[in-house]
Amino acid sequence: MAQTIFNHLSNGQKTETKHINFQQGNNQPYLSDEVLNVYDYFNSEHLKGELDLALFPNLRKITFQQNVRFNILESIDLSKNEKLSRIVIDGQNNDYFFEHNSFTLLIKEIQLSRIILACDIKDYRGTRWVWIKTTNYLKDQAIIPYFLVEDKKIEQLEAEVASLKQSLAQKDQTIAQNDRTIVDLNKKIQQTPTLDQFQELNNIALPCSDLDFDKLKQEVKRLKLKDFNPYFKEQKDSFEQLTTTTKNKAGDSLGAILDLLLQTNKQIIESKNESDNSFTQGQLLGQLLTCQTLLQTKFTSEELQSLLNKQKELLMLEKQSAILKQ
Incomplete structure (x- = not known):
């Protein structure tokens, strides 16, 4: 019922309204210099129920004259007046205002920290x-009661935006993962020899022969072994000589410790690519460190590390030799 008091206003007048001044009287609302004067229609059905001010999108200020009397008005809905920033109770006899008004403001939670209420309060001095x-x-005020209302449309939109953001993030992750997969595949493609490359290699290793991968592989191994075997023998002899020299220097008292050092180092190297758990690796490394500590009574740490490096190199060569002989 209360909403009908604005029926005579044009859309232009509603848009032009920036200030609503509620005051005592029985006239119909009229606009003057962006101020809409609204009267209380004392004890009239004109202002019964709820008054929704969403009709005024540019409303910035509301003034209640202290003698206004909204006896049967239940609520004033301000929840859609996003530009509203001030509410003023004008006059010093606010006791009259409290006695003759029992309406509630309907607002959004965000407006609690956006709208300022200005009024006079009585203080004993x-x-x-x-x-x-x-x-x-x-x-922060306790003068006009208010009730928080939810804007379901905004909440729904916010939920949809959040869902879209999450969906986009997941798609971005999928795209990034696909890009990485494509890069990896391209690398593999580049690293994988083509048929022409195999043919070129076959022409070098087995000229005047048709391409046969097994034959080509055996020929490559044979050619590799031709250069590999002398080098392998040289490194093996060098390590055995170094081991003999080191054992002689260690003497009988530390010979067993030296053997344990080399045995432990070999286990560590051979188990790195196997499924040995970290606990076993830790035990082996601890044992290796203990052996090195005991041997440092006759050897420097550099000498021991050089021996271990030589052993590692020889083990790698032995592994390569076994592959070439398959």
Whole structure:
């Protein structure tokens, strides 16, 4: 019912309204210089129920004259007035305002910290009561009651935006993963010899012969072994000589420790690519360190490390030799 008091206003007048001034009287609302004067229609059905001010999108300020009387008005809905920033109770006799008004403001939670309420409050100073002007955000005042309403459309939109962002993030991750897969595949393609490359290699290793991968592989191994075997023998002899020299220097007292050092180092090297658990690896490394510590009574750490490096190199060569002989 209360909403009908605005029926005579044009859309232009509603848009032009920036300030609504509620005051005592029985006239119909009229606009003057962006201020819409609205009267309380005392004890009239004109202002019964809820008054929704969403009709005024540019509303910035509301003033209640202290003698206004909204006896049967239940609520004023401000939840859609996003530009509203001030509510003023004008006049010093606010007791009258409280006695003759029981309406509730319907607002959004965000408006609690956006809208300022200005009014006079009574304060006892010395020997008399005085009225003092105060301003507070709606959330910090206890003069006009309010009720929070939810904007379901906004909440729904926010939920949809959040869902879209999550979906886009997942798609971005999928695209990034696919890009990495493509890069890896391209690398593999580049690293994989083509048929022409195999044919070229076959012409070098087995000229005047048709391409046969097994024959080509055996020929490559044979050619590799031709250069590999002398080098392998040289490195093996060098390591055996170094081991003999080291054992002689270690003497009988540390010979067994030296053997354990080499045996442990071999186990560590051979188990790196196997499924040995970290606990076993830790035990072997601890044992290796203990052997090195005991041997440092006759050897420097550099000498011991050089021996271990030589052993590692020889083990790698032995592995390569076994592959070439298959």
